[in-house]
Amino acid sequence: MVQNKAKKHPSKQSVKVAVDNVIFTIISGELHILLIQMKKKPYTNLWALPGGLIRTGEDIDKAAVRILKEETGVSDVYLEQLYTFGKASRDPFGRVISVSYFALMPNSEMKLRTLKRYFDVKWCKFKDLPKLAYDHDEIAKYAKQRLEWKIEYTNVVWSLLPSHFSLTELQEVYEAILGDQLDKRNFRKKILALNLIESIGTKAMRGAHRPAALYRFKTKKQRIVEIL
Amino acid sequence: MVQNKAKKHPSKQSVKVAVDNVIFTIISGELHILLIQMKKKPYTNLWALPGGLIRTGEDIDKAAVRILKEETGVSDVYLEQLYTFGKASRDPFGRVISVSYFALMPNSEMKLRTLKRYFDVKWCKFKDLPKLAYDHDEIAKYAKQRLEWKIEYTNVVWSLLPSHFSLTELQEVYEAILGDQLDKRNFRKKILALNLIESIGTKAMRGAHRPAALYRFKTKKQRIVEIL
DNA sequence: CCAAAAGTGTTAACGCTACACCCATGT
DNA sequence: ACATGGGTGTAGCGTTAACACTTTTGG
Numbered sequence: 001m002v003q004n005k006a007k008k009h010p011s012k013q014s015v016k017v018a019v020d021n022v023i024f025t026i027i028s029g030e031l032h033i034l035l036i037q038m039k040k041k042p043y044t045n046l047w048a049l050p051g052g053l054i055r056t057g058e059d060i061d062k063a064a065v066r067i068l069k070e071e072t073g074v075s076d077v078y079l080e081q082l083y084t085f086g087k088a089s090r091d092p093f094g095r096v097i098s099v100s101y102f103a104l105m106p107n108s109e110m111k112l113r114t115l116k117r118y119f120d121v122k123w124c125k126f127k128d129l130p131k132l133a134y135d136h137d138e139i140a141k142y143a144k145q146r147l148e149w150k151i152e153y154t155n156v157v158w159s160l161l162p163s164h165f166s167l168t169e170l171q172e173v174y175e176a177i178l179g180d181q182l183d184k185r186n187f188r189k190k191i192l193a194l195n196l197i198e199s200i201g202t203k204a205m206r207g208a209h210r211p212a213a214l215y216r217f218k219t220k221k222q223r224i225v226e227i228l
Numbered sequence: 229m230v231q232n233k234a235k236k237h238p239s240k241q242s243v244k245v246a247v248d249n250v251i252f253t254i255i256s257g258e259l260h261i262l263l264i265q266m267k268k269k270p271y272t273n274l275w276a277l278p279g280g281l282i283r284t285g286e287d288i289d290k291a292a293v294r295i296l297k298e299e300t301g302v303s304d305v306y307l308e309q310l311y312t313f314g315k316a317s318r319d320p321f322g323r324v325i326s327v328s329y330f331a332l333m334p335n336s337e338m339k340l341r342t343l344k345r346y347f348d349v350k351w352c353k354f355k356d357l358p359k360l361a362y363d364h365d366e367i368a369k370y371a372k373q374r375l376e377w378k379i380e381y382t383n384v385v386w387s388l389l390p391s392h393f394s395l396t397e398l399q400e401v402y403e404a405i406l407g408d409q410l411d412k413r414n415f416r417k418k419i420l421a422l423n424l425i426e427s428i429g430t431k432a433m434r435g436a437h438r439p440a441a442l443y444r445f446k447t448k449k450q451r452i453v454e455i456l
Numbered sequence: 457c458c459a460a461a462a463g464t465g466t467t468a469a470c471g472c473t474a475c476a477c478c479c480a481t482g483t
Numbered sequence: 484a485c486a487t488g489g490g491t492g493t494a495g496c497g498t499t500a501a502c503a504c505t506t507t508t509g510g
Binding site for chain 1: 242243244245282284285286287288289291309311312314315316323325327
Protein backbone atom coordinates (compact mmCIF):
# COMPACT_ATOMS: atom_id res chain seq x y z
CA MET A 1 0.00 0.00 0.00
CA VAL A 2 2.81 2.23 0.75
CA GLN A 3 4.10 1.29 -2.65
CA ASN A 4 0.78 1.95 -4.29
CA LYS A 5 0.54 5.43 -2.99
CA ALA A 6 4.06 6.08 -4.01
CA LYS A 7 3.28 4.92 -7.49
CA LYS A 8 -0.13 6.39 -8.04
CA HIS A 9 0.17 9.88 -6.81
CA PRO A 10 3.31 10.89 -8.58
CA SER A 11 2.01 9.86 -11.98
CA LYS A 12 -0.36 12.78 -11.66
CA GLN A 13 2.66 14.97 -10.98
CA SER A 14 2.44 18.39 -12.48
CA VAL A 15 5.45 20.21 -11.26
CA LYS A 16 7.37 22.97 -12.92
CA VAL A 17 11.04 23.54 -12.44
CA ALA A 18 12.49 27.01 -12.30
CA VAL A 19 16.01 28.29 -11.99
CA ASP A 20 16.71 31.36 -9.86
CA ASN A 21 20.07 33.03 -9.92
CA VAL A 22 21.71 34.91 -7.09
CA ILE A 23 24.26 37.05 -8.87
CA PHE A 24 26.88 38.78 -6.77
CA THR A 25 29.29 41.50 -7.64
CA ILE A 26 31.32 44.13 -5.83
CA ILE A 27 30.58 47.75 -6.69
CA SER A 28 32.74 50.44 -5.12
CA GLY A 29 33.69 48.25 -2.21
CA GLU A 30 30.22 46.96 -1.45
CA LEU A 31 28.56 43.64 -2.10
CA HIS A 32 25.61 43.84 -4.52
CA ILE A 33 23.16 41.37 -6.00
CA LEU A 34 21.11 41.62 -9.15
CA LEU A 35 17.36 42.07 -8.75
CA ILE A 36 14.50 42.39 -11.18
CA GLN A 37 11.21 44.15 -10.65
CA MET A 38 8.24 41.96 -11.43
CA LYS A 39 5.21 42.65 -13.55
CA LYS A 40 3.36 39.44 -12.81
CA LYS A 41 0.67 39.38 -10.13
CA PRO A 42 0.47 39.01 -7.23
CA TYR A 43 3.99 40.33 -6.97
CA THR A 44 3.64 43.32 -9.27
CA ASN A 45 6.33 45.89 -8.54
CA LEU A 46 8.07 43.69 -6.03
CA TRP A 47 11.74 42.87 -6.50
CA ALA A 48 12.89 39.32 -7.02
CA LEU A 49 15.80 37.21 -8.16
CA PRO A 50 16.14 36.81 -11.91
CA GLY A 51 14.99 33.40 -13.01
CA GLY A 52 12.90 31.38 -15.39
CA LEU A 53 11.52 27.97 -16.14
CA ILE A 54 13.68 25.27 -17.62
CA ARG A 55 12.84 24.01 -21.07
CA THR A 56 11.94 20.49 -21.98
CA GLY A 57 15.10 18.68 -22.84
CA GLU A 58 17.35 21.29 -21.32
CA ASP A 59 19.89 20.36 -18.65
CA ILE A 60 19.30 22.38 -15.51
CA ASP A 61 22.87 23.65 -15.52
CA LYS A 62 22.42 24.80 -19.10
CA ALA A 63 19.19 26.54 -18.17
CA ALA A 64 21.00 28.45 -15.45
CA VAL A 65 23.60 29.63 -17.92
CA ARG A 66 20.97 30.60 -20.46
CA ILE A 67 18.90 32.55 -17.97
CA LEU A 68 21.96 34.30 -16.64
CA LYS A 69 22.89 35.30 -20.15
CA GLU A 70 19.38 36.50 -21.01
CA GLU A 71 19.38 38.74 -18.01
CA THR A 72 22.88 40.10 -17.90
CA GLY A 73 24.29 39.47 -21.35
CA VAL A 74 27.27 37.91 -19.63
CA SER A 75 28.41 34.36 -19.96
CA ASP A 76 31.93 34.18 -18.60
CA VAL A 77 31.13 34.05 -14.91
CA TYR A 78 31.46 31.66 -12.06
CA LEU A 79 28.25 29.71 -11.62
CA GLU A 80 27.40 26.84 -9.32
CA GLN A 81 24.28 25.21 -8.02
CA LEU A 82 23.21 26.43 -4.62
CA TYR A 83 20.15 24.64 -3.28
CA THR A 84 16.76 23.43 -4.36
CA PHE A 85 13.78 25.05 -2.71
CA GLY A 86 10.81 22.78 -2.88
CA LYS A 87 8.10 23.76 -0.45
CA ALA A 88 4.74 23.01 -1.99
CA SER A 89 3.46 26.43 -0.99
CA ARG A 90 6.32 28.54 -2.26
CA ASP A 91 4.61 29.71 -5.43
CA PRO A 92 0.99 30.88 -5.17
CA PHE A 93 0.31 29.88 -8.78
CA GLY A 94 1.10 26.24 -8.78
CA ARG A 95 3.75 23.77 -7.97
CA VAL A 96 7.09 25.25 -8.91
CA ILE A 97 10.32 24.08 -7.44
CA SER A 98 13.27 26.37 -7.68
CA VAL A 99 16.78 25.18 -8.30
CA SER A 100 18.86 28.13 -7.24
CA TYR A 101 22.26 29.04 -8.61
CA PHE A 102 24.99 31.20 -7.29
CA ALA A 103 26.97 33.47 -9.62
CA LEU A 104 29.98 35.71 -9.14
CA MET A 105 31.09 38.34 -11.59
CA PRO A 106 33.56 41.18 -11.66
CA ASN A 107 32.01 44.61 -11.71
CA SER A 108 32.05 45.32 -15.39
CA GLU A 109 30.14 48.58 -15.53
CA MET A 110 27.82 46.34 -17.49
CA LYS A 111 24.81 47.93 -19.12
CA LEU A 112 21.86 45.99 -17.73
CA ARG A 113 19.14 45.39 -20.26
CA THR A 114 15.67 45.14 -18.83
CA LEU A 115 13.67 42.34 -20.36
CA LYS A 116 10.09 42.91 -21.45
CA ARG A 117 8.81 40.59 -18.79
CA TYR A 118 10.21 42.85 -16.06
CA PHE A 119 9.73 46.51 -15.19
CA ASP A 120 13.32 47.02 -14.22
CA VAL A 121 16.65 45.48 -13.33
CA LYS A 122 19.21 46.83 -10.90
CA TRP A 123 22.17 46.06 -8.74
CA CYS A 124 21.14 46.32 -5.13
CA LYS A 125 23.40 46.62 -2.10
CA PHE A 126 23.12 43.39 -0.22
CA LYS A 127 22.74 45.27 3.04
CA ASP A 128 19.76 47.21 1.71
CA LEU A 129 17.80 44.32 0.25
CA PRO A 130 14.10 45.09 0.02
CA LYS A 131 11.49 42.45 0.77
CA LEU A 132 11.62 40.01 -2.14
CA ALA A 133 8.93 38.02 -3.93
CA TYR A 134 8.32 34.31 -3.26
CA ASP A 135 10.88 32.81 -0.88
CA HIS A 136 13.66 34.76 -2.52
CA ASP A 137 14.71 36.38 0.76
CA GLU A 138 15.60 32.97 2.04
CA ILE A 139 17.45 32.07 -1.14
CA ALA A 140 19.48 35.27 -1.06
CA LYS A 141 20.40 34.74 2.56
CA TYR A 142 21.49 31.21 1.87
CA ALA A 143 23.60 32.40 -1.05
CA LYS A 144 25.32 34.98 1.13
CA GLN A 145 26.32 32.28 3.58
CA ARG A 146 27.71 30.16 0.81
CA LEU A 147 29.65 33.14 -0.47
CA GLU A 148 31.22 33.79 2.91
CA TRP A 149 32.26 30.22 3.15
CA LYS A 150 33.55 30.08 -0.40
CA ILE A 151 35.87 33.03 -0.15
CA GLU A 152 37.33 31.79 3.10
CA TYR A 153 37.99 28.27 1.97
CA THR A 154 38.47 28.38 -1.79
CA ASN A 155 40.10 30.60 -4.36
CA VAL A 156 36.90 31.73 -6.10
CA VAL A 157 37.53 35.38 -5.31
CA TRP A 158 39.11 35.61 -8.71
CA SER A 159 35.65 35.64 -10.18
CA LEU A 160 34.75 38.88 -8.42
CA LEU A 161 37.85 40.72 -9.58
CA PRO A 162 39.05 42.08 -12.91
CA SER A 163 41.98 40.28 -14.49
CA HIS A 164 44.47 42.66 -12.89
CA PHE A 165 44.06 44.03 -9.42
CA SER A 166 46.01 45.41 -6.48
CA LEU A 167 46.33 43.69 -3.14
CA THR A 168 44.28 46.44 -1.56
CA GLU A 169 41.44 45.78 -3.97
CA LEU A 170 41.63 42.11 -3.17
CA GLN A 171 41.51 42.85 0.53
CA GLU A 172 38.54 45.14 0.06
CA VAL A 173 36.59 42.32 -1.55
CA TYR A 174 37.14 40.20 1.52
CA GLU A 175 36.16 43.03 3.80
CA ALA A 176 33.01 43.76 1.83
CA ILE A 177 31.86 40.18 2.04
CA LEU A 178 32.88 39.34 5.55
CA GLY A 179 31.91 42.75 6.88
CA ASP A 180 35.08 42.93 8.90
CA GLN A 181 38.38 44.79 8.83
CA LEU A 182 41.47 42.72 8.11
CA ASP A 183 45.04 43.45 9.03
CA LYS A 184 46.90 44.59 5.92
CA ARG A 185 50.22 42.97 6.68
CA ASN A 186 48.83 39.65 7.77
CA PHE A 187 46.45 39.54 4.83
CA ARG A 188 49.25 40.10 2.34
CA LYS A 189 51.51 37.55 3.95
CA LYS A 190 48.80 34.91 3.83
CA ILE A 191 47.62 35.56 0.32
CA LEU A 192 51.12 35.62 -1.09
CA ALA A 193 52.09 32.48 0.80
CA LEU A 194 49.21 30.63 -0.84
CA ASN A 195 50.85 31.06 -4.18
CA LEU A 196 47.60 31.71 -5.98
CA ILE A 197 48.49 35.10 -7.41
CA GLU A 198 51.54 36.60 -9.04
CA SER A 199 52.72 40.11 -9.63
CA ILE A 200 52.66 41.35 -13.21
CA GLY A 201 55.28 44.03 -13.69
CA THR A 202 52.98 47.01 -14.08
CA LYS A 203 51.62 49.35 -11.50
CA ALA A 204 48.31 51.12 -11.17
CA MET A 205 48.58 54.91 -11.14
CA ARG A 206 45.42 56.08 -9.49
CA GLY A 207 45.32 59.40 -7.72
CA ALA A 208 47.78 61.39 -5.72
CA HIS A 209 49.62 58.65 -3.97
CA ARG A 210 52.02 55.81 -4.40
CA PRO A 211 50.94 53.48 -7.21
CA ALA A 212 50.03 49.90 -6.35
CA ALA A 213 51.63 46.83 -7.86
CA LEU A 214 49.18 44.78 -9.90
CA TYR A 215 48.62 41.07 -9.58
CA ARG A 216 46.75 38.34 -11.39
CA PHE A 217 45.60 34.87 -10.45
CA LYS A 218 47.91 32.13 -11.63
CA THR A 219 44.98 29.86 -12.32
CA LYS A 220 41.24 30.11 -12.36
CA LYS A 221 40.65 26.50 -11.53
CA GLN A 222 38.80 26.13 -8.30
CA ARG A 223 40.82 24.85 -5.38
CA ILE A 224 40.03 24.22 -1.76
CA VAL A 225 42.43 26.33 0.27
CA GLU A 226 42.24 27.82 3.71
CA ILE A 227 42.55 31.51 3.02
CA LEU A 228 41.58 33.29 6.19
CA MET B 229 12.09 36.88 -28.81
CA VAL B 230 14.32 35.70 -26.14
CA GLN B 231 11.42 36.30 -23.83
CA ASN B 232 9.01 34.47 -26.06
CA LYS B 233 11.08 31.36 -26.13
CA ALA B 234 11.49 31.52 -22.43
CA LYS B 235 7.77 31.75 -21.98
CA LYS B 236 6.54 29.36 -24.62
CA HIS B 237 8.71 26.34 -24.23
CA PRO B 238 8.42 25.86 -20.52
CA SER B 239 4.64 25.87 -20.54
CA LYS B 240 4.94 22.53 -22.32
CA GLN B 241 7.12 21.40 -19.45
CA SER B 242 6.64 17.83 -18.45
CA VAL B 243 9.22 17.15 -15.85
CA LYS B 244 9.08 14.76 -12.99
CA VAL B 245 10.86 15.27 -9.73
CA ALA B 246 12.38 12.41 -7.82
CA VAL B 247 14.15 12.20 -4.52
CA ASP B 248 17.12 9.87 -4.13
CA ASN B 249 18.60 9.17 -0.74
CA VAL B 250 22.19 8.35 0.02
CA ILE B 251 21.97 6.68 3.41
CA PHE B 252 25.19 6.12 5.29
CA THR B 253 25.91 4.04 8.32
CA ILE B 254 28.90 2.45 9.94
CA ILE B 255 28.81 -1.34 10.29
CA SER B 256 31.66 -3.04 12.12
CA GLY B 257 34.02 -0.20 11.48
CA GLU B 258 33.24 0.24 7.80
CA LEU B 259 31.24 2.81 5.93
CA HIS B 260 28.15 1.40 4.22
CA ILE B 261 25.37 2.80 2.11
CA LEU B 262 21.90 1.47 1.50
CA LEU B 263 21.17 0.10 -1.97
CA ILE B 264 18.11 -1.41 -3.58
CA GLN B 265 17.97 -3.85 -6.45
CA MET B 266 15.73 -2.72 -9.24
CA LYS B 267 12.98 -4.58 -11.05
CA LYS B 268 12.24 -1.91 -13.63
CA LYS B 269 13.78 -2.11 -17.09
CA PRO B 270 16.25 -1.26 -18.44
CA TYR B 271 17.99 -1.51 -15.09
CA THR B 272 16.56 -4.86 -13.98
CA ASN B 273 18.78 -6.45 -11.35
CA LEU B 274 21.04 -3.45 -11.13
CA TRP B 275 21.59 -1.77 -7.79
CA ALA B 276 20.56 1.80 -7.19
CA LEU B 277 19.91 4.38 -4.50
CA PRO B 278 16.51 4.18 -2.84
CA GLY B 279 14.25 6.90 -4.13
CA GLY B 280 10.88 7.81 -5.47
CA LEU B 281 8.84 10.54 -7.07
CA ILE B 282 7.48 13.41 -5.04
CA ARG B 283 3.74 13.73 -4.72
CA THR B 284 1.70 16.65 -5.83
CA GLY B 285 1.45 19.06 -2.99
CA GLU B 286 4.26 17.48 -1.03
CA ASP B 287 7.26 19.53 0.09
CA ILE B 288 10.45 18.05 -1.26
CA ASP B 289 11.95 17.79 2.20
CA LYS B 290 8.88 15.94 3.37
CA ALA B 291 9.12 13.61 0.40
CA ALA B 292 12.68 12.77 1.35
CA VAL B 293 11.60 11.91 4.87
CA ARG B 294 8.70 9.82 3.63
CA ILE B 295 10.81 7.87 1.17
CA LEU B 296 13.47 7.28 3.77
CA LYS B 297 10.87 5.94 6.12
CA GLU B 298 9.25 3.72 3.49
CA GLU B 299 12.57 2.12 2.75
CA THR B 300 14.16 1.79 6.13
CA GLY B 301 11.33 2.16 8.59
CA VAL B 302 13.43 4.73 10.36
CA SER B 303 12.59 8.33 10.86
CA ASP B 304 14.92 9.69 13.50
CA VAL B 305 17.96 10.29 11.36
CA TYR B 306 20.02 13.17 10.14
CA LEU B 307 18.84 14.21 6.69
CA GLU B 308 19.91 17.12 4.52
CA GLN B 309 19.64 18.03 0.90
CA LEU B 310 22.68 17.20 -1.15
CA TYR B 311 22.42 18.34 -4.74
CA THR B 312 20.00 18.37 -7.63
CA PHE B 313 20.95 16.34 -10.65
CA GLY B 314 19.24 17.68 -13.70
CA LYS B 315 20.81 16.46 -16.90
CA ALA B 316 18.11 16.00 -19.50
CA SER B 317 19.53 12.60 -20.42
CA ARG B 318 19.89 11.15 -16.93
CA ASP B 319 16.77 8.99 -17.09
CA PRO B 320 16.14 6.96 -20.25
CA PHE B 321 12.37 7.07 -19.70
CA GLY B 322 11.66 10.72 -19.64
CA ARG B 323 12.58 13.91 -17.96
CA VAL B 324 13.22 13.24 -14.32
CA ILE B 325 15.31 15.47 -12.18
CA SER B 326 16.66 14.06 -8.98
CA VAL B 327 16.91 16.01 -5.78
CA SER B 328 19.34 13.96 -3.76
CA TYR B 329 19.44 13.76 0.00
CA PHE B 330 22.10 12.70 2.37
CA ALA B 331 21.26 10.68 5.48
CA LEU B 332 23.26 9.46 8.43
CA MET B 333 22.09 6.83 10.86
CA PRO B 334 23.57 4.79 13.66
CA ASN B 335 23.91 1.13 12.88
CA SER B 336 20.81 -0.21 14.52
CA GLU B 337 20.90 -3.82 13.41
CA MET B 338 17.76 -2.71 11.66
CA LYS B 339 15.74 -5.27 9.81
CA LEU B 340 15.51 -4.02 6.25
CA ARG B 341 12.18 -4.61 4.62
CA THR B 342 12.31 -5.08 0.90
CA LEU B 343 9.52 -3.24 -0.86
CA LYS B 344 7.52 -4.94 -3.58
CA ARG B 345 8.89 -2.63 -6.18
CA TYR B 346 12.43 -3.88 -5.54
CA PHE B 347 14.03 -7.31 -5.63
CA ASP B 348 16.20 -6.65 -2.66
CA VAL B 349 17.68 -4.12 -0.27
CA LYS B 350 21.06 -4.27 1.39
CA TRP B 351 23.79 -2.36 3.13
CA CYS B 352 26.80 -2.25 0.85
CA LYS B 353 30.37 -1.38 1.80
CA PHE B 354 31.12 1.93 0.25
CA LYS B 355 34.46 0.63 -0.98
CA ASP B 356 32.80 -2.23 -2.84
CA LEU B 357 30.05 -0.29 -4.58
CA PRO B 358 28.86 -2.06 -7.71
CA LYS B 359 27.99 -0.13 -10.84
CA LEU B 360 24.74 1.68 -10.07
CA ALA B 361 21.72 2.54 -12.20
CA TYR B 362 21.14 6.02 -13.69
CA ASP B 363 23.75 8.54 -12.56
CA HIS B 364 23.68 7.15 -9.05
CA ASP B 365 27.42 6.49 -9.05
CA GLU B 366 27.96 10.18 -9.35
CA ILE B 367 25.45 10.94 -6.63
CA ALA B 368 27.02 8.47 -4.23
CA LYS B 369 30.49 9.88 -4.89
CA TYR B 370 29.27 13.39 -4.28
CA ALA B 371 27.63 12.31 -1.04
CA LYS B 372 30.84 10.71 0.16
CA GLN B 373 32.69 13.98 -0.37
CA ARG B 374 30.07 15.85 1.56
CA LEU B 375 30.31 13.32 4.35
CA GLU B 376 34.07 13.72 4.60
CA TRP B 377 33.70 17.44 4.76
CA LYS B 378 30.88 17.28 7.28
CA ILE B 379 32.63 15.14 9.83
CA GLU B 380 35.73 17.28 9.66
CA TYR B 381 33.99 20.61 10.05
CA THR B 382 30.78 19.98 11.93
CA ASN B 383 29.57 17.88 14.81
CA VAL B 384 27.23 15.63 12.78
CA VAL B 385 29.09 12.49 13.74
CA TRP B 386 26.62 12.10 16.51
CA SER B 387 24.13 10.88 13.94
CA LEU B 388 26.29 7.87 13.07
CA LEU B 389 26.72 6.76 16.66
CA PRO B 390 24.46 5.20 19.27
CA SER B 391 23.52 7.45 22.16
CA HIS B 392 26.40 6.14 24.27
CA PHE B 393 29.77 5.31 22.84
CA SER B 394 33.42 5.03 23.74
CA LEU B 395 36.11 7.33 22.44
CA THR B 396 37.58 4.46 20.48
CA GLU B 397 34.27 3.89 18.71
CA LEU B 398 34.13 7.58 17.88
CA GLN B 399 37.63 7.49 16.50
CA GLU B 400 36.83 4.43 14.42
CA VAL B 401 34.00 6.29 12.74
CA TYR B 402 36.42 9.00 11.68
CA GLU B 403 38.91 6.47 10.45
CA ALA B 404 36.28 4.56 8.49
CA ILE B 405 35.16 7.69 6.69
CA LEU B 406 38.48 9.38 6.13
CA GLY B 407 40.25 6.11 5.36
CA ASP B 408 43.16 7.14 7.51
CA GLN B 409 44.65 6.25 10.87
CA LEU B 410 44.46 8.89 13.55
CA ASP B 411 46.67 9.30 16.58
CA LYS B 412 44.74 8.20 19.64
CA ARG B 413 46.09 10.76 22.08
CA ASN B 414 45.75 13.71 19.76
CA PHE B 415 42.29 12.67 18.71
CA ARG B 416 41.09 12.47 22.29
CA LYS B 417 42.63 15.76 23.24
CA LYS B 418 40.94 17.53 20.38
CA ILE B 419 37.54 15.98 20.77
CA LEU B 420 37.44 16.63 24.49
CA ALA B 421 38.67 20.19 24.05
CA LEU B 422 35.76 20.91 21.71
CA ASN B 423 33.37 20.37 24.55
CA LEU B 424 30.84 18.54 22.41
CA ILE B 425 30.72 15.34 24.40
CA GLU B 426 30.63 14.46 28.05
CA SER B 427 31.40 11.35 29.98
CA ILE B 428 28.46 9.55 31.54
CA GLY B 429 29.58 7.63 34.58
CA THR B 430 29.21 4.12 33.22
CA LYS B 431 31.70 1.95 31.47
CA ALA B 432 31.36 -0.58 28.69
CA MET B 433 32.45 -4.07 29.61
CA ARG B 434 33.24 -5.75 26.35
CA GLY B 435 35.67 -8.62 26.22
CA ALA B 436 38.82 -9.49 28.05
CA HIS B 437 40.29 -6.07 28.58
CA ARG B 438 39.93 -2.82 30.42
CA PRO B 439 36.40 -1.42 30.05
CA ALA B 440 35.97 1.86 28.18
CA ALA B 441 34.36 4.97 29.62
CA LEU B 442 31.19 5.92 27.78
CA TYR B 443 30.34 9.35 26.44
CA ARG B 444 27.37 11.10 24.92
CA PHE B 445 26.94 14.25 22.88
CA LYS B 446 25.93 17.25 24.92
CA THR B 447 23.74 18.52 22.10
CA LYS B 448 22.52 17.26 18.77
CA LYS B 449 22.17 20.67 17.25
CA GLN B 450 24.38 21.07 14.28
CA ARG B 451 27.38 23.33 14.77
CA ILE B 452 30.25 24.36 12.55
CA VAL B 453 33.42 23.36 14.35
CA GLU B 454 36.88 22.48 13.14
CA ILE B 455 37.29 18.98 14.41
CA LEU B 456 40.33 17.57 12.64
C1' DC C 457 55.67 70.10 1.49
C1' DC C 458 51.31 67.92 2.27
C1' DA C 459 47.82 64.36 1.65
C1' DA C 460 46.80 59.71 0.53
C1' DA C 461 47.36 55.09 -0.11
C1' DA C 462 51.24 51.44 -0.68
C1' DG C 463 54.35 48.73 1.31
C1' DT C 464 57.05 46.23 4.86
C1' DG C 465 59.02 42.64 10.01
C1' DT C 466 59.09 41.09 14.55
C1' DT C 467 57.50 39.01 18.63
C1' DA C 468 54.67 36.36 21.73
C1' DA C 469 50.98 33.06 22.27
C1' DC C 470 48.92 29.24 20.72
C1' DG C 471 47.95 24.92 18.44
C1' DC C 472 49.53 20.89 16.12
C1' DT C 473 52.31 16.75 15.63
C1' DA C 474 54.92 13.03 16.93
C1' DC C 475 55.81 9.70 20.07
C1' DA C 476 55.70 5.06 24.19
C1' DC C 477 54.31 3.23 28.25
C1' DC C 478 51.12 1.70 32.11
C1' DC C 479 46.21 0.14 33.39
C1' DA C 480 42.08 -2.73 34.02
C1' DT C 481 39.85 -6.62 32.80
C1' DG C 482 38.68 -11.77 31.36
C1' DT C 483 40.43 -16.16 30.60
C1' DA D 484 50.37 -14.51 33.99
C1' DC D 485 49.12 -13.12 29.57
C1' DA D 486 46.42 -11.04 25.96
C1' DT D 487 43.58 -7.26 24.74
C1' DG D 488 42.15 -2.82 24.13
C1' DG D 489 41.82 1.64 27.34
C1' DG D 490 43.98 5.47 28.89
C1' DT D 491 47.54 9.25 29.57
C1' DG D 492 51.76 13.88 28.86
C1' DT D 493 55.37 16.47 26.82
C1' DA D 494 58.57 18.87 23.87
C1' DG D 495 59.59 20.94 19.42
C1' DC D 496 57.76 23.30 15.58
C1' DG D 497 54.98 26.02 12.73
C1' DT D 498 51.12 29.19 12.43
C1' DT D 499 48.58 33.09 13.76
C1' DA D 500 47.67 37.68 15.68
C1' DA D 501 48.94 42.04 17.14
C1' DC D 502 51.18 46.02 16.16
C1' DA D 503 53.51 51.41 13.50
C1' DC D 504 56.40 53.50 10.56
C1' DT D 505 58.51 54.56 5.87
C1' DT D 506 57.81 55.10 0.75
C1' DT D 507 56.00 56.91 -3.49
C1' DT D 508 53.28 59.59 -5.97
C1' DG D 509 50.18 63.98 -7.48
C1' DG D 510 48.79 68.39 -6.47
